[in-house]
Amino acid sequence: MIRILLLLLTLGLSGPALAQSDPYARLASDSYGDIETGIAGLAASGDPRAGAVLAALAEGRLLYRPSDKALFVKQGDGLVEARSGGAATAEGLKPVRANNKIRRALEAAQGQLNLVSTDPGKRREAAEAVFKARDTSALPAVETALAKESDRGIKRLFEQARAALLLAKPGTPEADRLAALPILQARGDGDSIAILRTIAASDPSETVKAAAGRGIQAIETRLAVAAAAQNVWYGVSLGSVLLLAAIGLAITFGVMGIINMAHGEMVMLGAYTTYLVQDAIRAHAPGLFDWSLAISIPCAFLVAGAVGVVIERGIIRFLYGRPLETLLATFGVSLILQQSVRSIFGPTNREVGSPGFMSGAFDLFGLSITWGRMWIVLFSFSVFLGLLFVLRKTAFGLKTRAVTQNRRMAAAMGIRTPWVDAMTFGLGSGIAGIAGVALSQIDNVSPNLGQGYIIDSFLVVVFGGVGNLWGTLVAALTLGVANKLFEPYFGAVLAKIALLIFIILFIQKRPRGLFALKGRAVES
Amino acid sequence: MTRTRLIDPKGWIFLAALAAFCLVVPLLNLGIPEGSGLHLPTYLVSLFGKYLAFALLALSLDLVWGYCGILSLGHGAFFGLGGYAMGMYLMRQIGPRGVYGNPVLPDFMVFLNYKELPWYWLGFDHFAFAALMVLAVPGLLAFVFGWLAFRSRVTGVYLSIITQAMTFALMLAFFRNDMGLGGNNGLTDFKDILGFPVQAQGTRVALFVATGIALALGYLVARFMTVSAYGKILIAVRDAESRTRFLGYRPEHYKTLAFTVSAMMAGVAGALYVPQVGIINPGEFAPTNSIEAVIWVAVGGRGTLVGAALGAVIVNYAKTVLTGALPDAWLFALGALFVVVTLFMPKGIVGTLIERFGSRRARAKLPPEPEIAPKLAEEGQG
Numbered sequence: 092m093i094r095i096l097l098l099l100l101t102l103g104l105s106g107p108a109l110a111q112s113d114p115y116a117r118l119a120s121d122s123y124g125d126i127e128t129g130i131a132g133l134a135a136s137g138d139p140r141a142g143a144v145l146a147a148l149a150e151g152r153l154l155y156r157p158s159d160k161a162l163f164v165k166q167g168d169g170l171v172e173a174r175s176g177g178a179a180t181a182e183g184l185k186p187v188r189a190n191n192k193i194r195r196a197l198e199a200a201q202g203q204l205n206l207v208s209t210d211p212g213k214r215r216e217a218a219e220a221v222f223k224a225r226d227t228s229a230l231p232a233v234e235t236a237l238a239k240e241s242d243r244g245i246k247r248l249f250e251q252a253r254a255a256l257l258l259a260k261p262g263t264p265e266a267d268r269l270a271a272l273p274i275l276q277a278r279g280d281g282d283s284i285a286i287l288r289t290i291a292a293s294d295p296s297e298t299v300k301a302a303a304g305r306g307i308q309a310i311e312t313r314l315a316v317a318a319a320a321q322n323v324w325y326g327v328s329l330g331s332v333l334l335l336a337a338i339g340l341a342i343t344f345g346v347m348g349i350i351n352m353a354h355g356e357m358v359m360l361g362a363y364t365t366y367l368v369q370d371a372i373r374a375h376a377p378g379l380f381d382w383s384l385a386i387s388i389p390c391a392f393l394v395a396g397a398v399g400v401v402i403e404r405g406i407i408r409f410l411y412g413r414p415l416e417t418l419l420a421t422f423g424v425s426l427i428l429q430q431s432v433r434s435i436f437g438p439t440n441r442e443v444g445s446p447g448f449m450s451g452a453f454d455l456f457g458l459s460i461t462w463g464r465m466w467i468v469l470f471s472f473s474v475f476l477g478l479l480f481v482l483r484k485t486a487f488g489l490k491t492r493a494v495t496q497n498r499r500m501a502a503a504m505g506i507r508t509p510w511v512d513a514m515t516f517g518l519g520s521g522i523a524g525i526a527g528v529a530l531s532q533i534d535n536v537s538p539n540l541g542q543g544y545i546i547d548s549f550l551v552v553v554f555g556g557v558g559n560l561w562g563t564l565v566a567a568l569t570l571g572v573a574n575k576l577f578e579p580y581f582g583a584v585l586a587k588i589a590l591l592i593f594i595i596l597f598i599q600k601r602p603r604g605l606f607a608l609k610g611r612a613v614e615s
Numbered sequence: 616m617t618r619t620r621l622i623d624p625k626g627w628i629f630l631a632a633l634a635a636f637c638l639v640v641p642l643l644n645l646g647i648p649e650g651s652g653l654h655l656p657t658y659l660v661s662l663f664g665k666y667l668a669f670a671l672l673a674l675s676l677d678l679v680w681g682y683c684g685i686l687s688l689g690h691g692a693f694f695g696l697g698g699y700a701m702g703m704y705l706m707r708q709i710g711p712r713g714v715y716g717n718p719v720l721p722d723f724m725v726f727l728n729y730k731e732l733p734w735y736w737l738g739f740d741h742f743a744f745a746a747l748m749v750l751a752v753p754g755l756l757a758f759v760f761g762w763l764a765f766r767s768r769v770t771g772v773y774l775s776i777i778t779q780a781m782t783f784a785l786m787l788a789f790f791r792n793d794m795g796l797g798g799n800n801g802l803t804d805f806k807d808i809l810g811f812p813v814q815a816q817g818t819r820v821a822l823f824v825a826t827g828i829a830l831a832l833g834y835l836v837a838r839f840m841t842v843s844a845y846g847k848i849l850i851a852v853r854d855a856e857s858r859t860r861f862l863g864y865r866p867e868h869y870k871t872l873a874f875t876v877s878a879m880m881a882g883v884a885g886a887l888y889v890p891q892v893g894i895i896n897p898g899e900f901a902p903t904n905s906i907e908a909v910i911w912v913a914v915g916g917r918g919t920l921v922g923a924a925l926g927a928v929i930v931n932y933a934k935t936v937l938t939g940a941l942p943d944a945w946l947f948a949l950g951a952l953f954v955v956v957t958l959f960m961p962k963g964i965v966g967t968l969i970e971r972f973g974s975r976r977a978r979a980k981l982p983p984e985p986e987i988a989p990k991l992a993e994e995g996q997g
Contacts, residue, residue, distance in 0.1 A: 350772055352906075409958055414772050415686045416957045419913060422906055423953020430946035546783050546902060549776050584787050591784035595760075595777045599767040 114138075115174050118148070118187055119155035119162050126187060127196045134200035135232065142204050144173050149197050154184040162187075203229055206236035211245060218248035223282060227260040251278050255286055268299050276306035284310050321458055322575045328464045330571025331471040332533070334564060335526035336544040337551035338475055341563040342519030343399075344552050346482075346495050349407055349516065350418040353425035354548060355541025356432075357520045360398060361391035361527020362536045363432060366441045381446040384528060391524035398428075399520025403513045411512075425541070433538040443531040467529050474525060479560055481518070491515045495558075550594050556604030566605060570594075619842040625965070625973075626838060629921040630831055636663075637827035641820045657816045661891045662935065664823035666928045668888035671830045673911040673927035674920060675880035678837045680909070681918030682846065683873045684770075684853035689778030690881050691905035692785050693753035695895070697882025699789075700752055702802035702895040703736060704745030705813070709806050722804070723797045733795040742809055749886040750879045757878030758871060765867035765874075770856065779902045786900035801896025808890050819891070826887045830924065833880050837920050840876065849873055910949070913956050916963025925965060 114136055117129030133141045147153040152165040162173035163181055172179045205217035221229050237249040254271035257263045275283040284307060291303035343351045365387040372383050402424055410417045449463040482488035493501040494511045502508045534540060555566030577586035640663055643655035672694050679685040711718040715725040738744040764774055792798035811818040840846050851859045852866040860866055889895045915926020937945045960967060
């Protein structure tokens with residue numbers, strides 16, 4: 092009996108039935124009960140003026156004339172007639188009062204109004220709000236809005252909201268409840284699971300309970316898959332950072348056999364170059380800011396590359412064939428570079444801005460992917476491919492490979508081996524500088540920037556197999572993904588330690604890395 | 616085969632100088648009253664003690680790098696482990712005198728809500744046990760690590776990089792509070808060692824002398840190892856590992872032994888270092904520290920033992936002076952030192968001196984001049 096009454100009441104609130112008792116007249120009152128009914132009536136009426144009138148009430152600009160119950164809205168200095176919106180003048184007006192109950196009713200009413208707003212964004216928001224609030228009194232409004240809706244995406248949101256309300260409302264027929272479950276299951280987020288859990292625990296019907304249980308399971312499976320996919324993506328993202336940091340080293344260490352401990356500092360120089368370029372752009376051409384990274388790339392390449400050439404000509408060329416001594420000398424260089432940057436720019440972090448296209452995120456099959464990370468992944472792969480192209484397809488790459496494979500023979504064929512040495516080292520350093528441009532977006536630009544990457548970079552190159560670019564790629568991605576997949580179970584630090592131990596043990600098993608160069612040259 | 620004397624002339628000079636140092640410093644500190652111009656402040660005694668501990672670390676590194684060709688970039692790990700073992704003993708000696716006054720748990724454990732002492736802290740009440748651990752923990756790690764690595768013939772740069780990874784992993788591990796070893800802050804606030812207050816003047820002098828004696832003993836052990844028949848094979852492994860293997864020796868056995876002994880020496884150095892500086896924290900495991908120790912050896916002269924110890928003292932003295940006078944200049948100086956020594960003084964100070972003034976036999980024992988010609992070795996086989 093009560094159910095039927097409730098149904099009648101909601102029907103009565105929703106439809107034209109209420110039009111008989113004019114909501115405008117109800118609002119023009121000093122009884123809170125009347126005002127509340129008036130608000131609900133106005134919200135449900137579909138009157139195009141309803142939004143403006145309710146907003147006026149919320150802001151205390153709605154006035155009425157007690158004598159004839161006429162309603163006016165104060166707009167600026169003048170008055171307009173509430174029902175028609177035409178300008179008016181009137182005397183003896185009283186404001187329509189509001190208390191907390193009225194304000195709550197107003198809020199709900201405005202939410203309902205948004206359901207039929209002409210702005211799709213507002214409708215979307217309103218549908219989400221209804222779904223989250225699960226205020227069953229909104230059900231008629233949602234159904235009205237659903238019937239009118241033409242946008243498929245928003246329609247689905249309305250359906251979800253309606254399903255949530257149907258499930259929340261006592262007395263929905265079992266068939267409707269069963270029909271509502273798959274809609275929530277399809278939505279499949281944390282809120283849906285929460286609703287399904289309540290249903291699975293407390294629904295009077297066993298069938299519905301079982302269906303809700305199945306729905307929960309389906310959602311949980313999907314969420315687990317999504318979480319794993321998200322972790323894999325984070326792993327790819329970390330792997331691409333490792334790849335960027337290590338790829339220059341893959342040239343200097345992998346191809347040339349030079350242990351360049353100053354590699355991390357080349358990355359740091361690249362990051363500081365980005366900072367300087369952005370500084371100059373801010374000062375002289377603010378309009379170019381979105382291009383600052385693109386401009387920084389060649390600059391960073393040149394700066395780090397030039398420093399690399401100087402190091403090679405000044406120090407490393409005297410140490411060929413003495414890898415351990417090279418290690419020490421370049422470590423000294425790294426200390427000097429760090430301290431120079433610290434003396435020039437100070438020990439604190441420098442602010443490097445992100446251009447507009449790096450910010451924000453997008454949704455891909457339920458994965459939330461930030462544009463910044465996306466660009467870095469793409470960037471590191473293109474650097475990798477570019478480097479591969481240079482080494483495989485250009486005359487310079489041919490000479491580099493020739494010198495690496497057989498220095499004396501290459502010299503006999505007329506290749507200027509010292510020049511090739513310097514340029515190859517410069518190339519590796521320059522690529523480290525380019526990596527610095529990307530890393531400036533995700534890491535602190537400080538004199539210690541490079542130190543954080545040097546050990547990881549060496550491990551990536553060694554793990555992948557020295558002298559093999561593809562090995563570096565595979566190693567970087569493997570380590571990145573493995574790290575992120577371990578993290579949920581062990582925590583970040585233990586995952587890192589586990590990986591380090593894994594690499595140490597792996598080197599025992601395959602001392603030359605994943606993809607070892609074959610042949611006698613490796614024994615040297 | 617000519618027998619090499621255990622202690623050669625430069626060894627005598629070294630031991631005599633060390634003995635004199637260990638006599639003069641306590642005399643100047645204890646024997647001469649404060650206020651006199653000749654009095655040596657106690658803090659300097661501890662500072663010198665620290666140098667000697669570093670010298671022992673450098674000596675241990677020279678044993679593997681100079682005589683066995685293993686460039687370990689992770690010797691700081693063994694140093695740190697020895698230090699932590701000593702630190703744990705010193706923590707247990709605090710007893711209920713900590714800030715929280717807990718009779719069983721050290722302060723940081725009370726702070727982190729530990730209910731009882733973790734199992735690996737048991738036994739550290741006893742000095743003998745702690746002393747055993749100072750040797751055993753680094754020794755065991757080095758044995759396992761070395762045995763795995765040398766058996767798989769991981770050599771040269773690869774070995775250097777994985778030793779670096781090892782100390783890096785240890786650093787990350789020790790930074791964790793869950794390790795039960797003080798996390799970020801490490802172990803500190805020591806009170807007593809063997810019943811004597813750590814801060815007291817007498818204790819500090821005793822620790823200094825003990826470090827000097829440990830250095831002398833370390834030198835003798837290293838010297839004994841390198842001049843024995845075993846040492847000859849070790850040097851052969853350093854110079855031509857494959858050839859030695861084909862002659863029927865097992866290089867991995869020789870290398871593992873040297874690596875293990877060296878790690879134990881580094882552990883002792885760490886254990887002597889900790890009570891003198893009063894703290895041990897995970898920063899000791901930082902890869903940079905280990906690399907810095909390598910430069911001490913390179914400066915002094917790799918493969919001379921005496922040189923390594925000397926290099927450690929010289930570089931650290933320079934560091935003390937420079938960081939005091941020109942803080943910014945220290946890293947420039949250290950960096951330049953790395954470059955200059957590798958480029959112009961590949962044999963280090965002592966090596967260069969021997970080359971200039973030493974006997975021909977002494978000269979022959981130095982590590983060979985590294986190949987200057989680019990990549991000749993590689994091409995011979997490639």
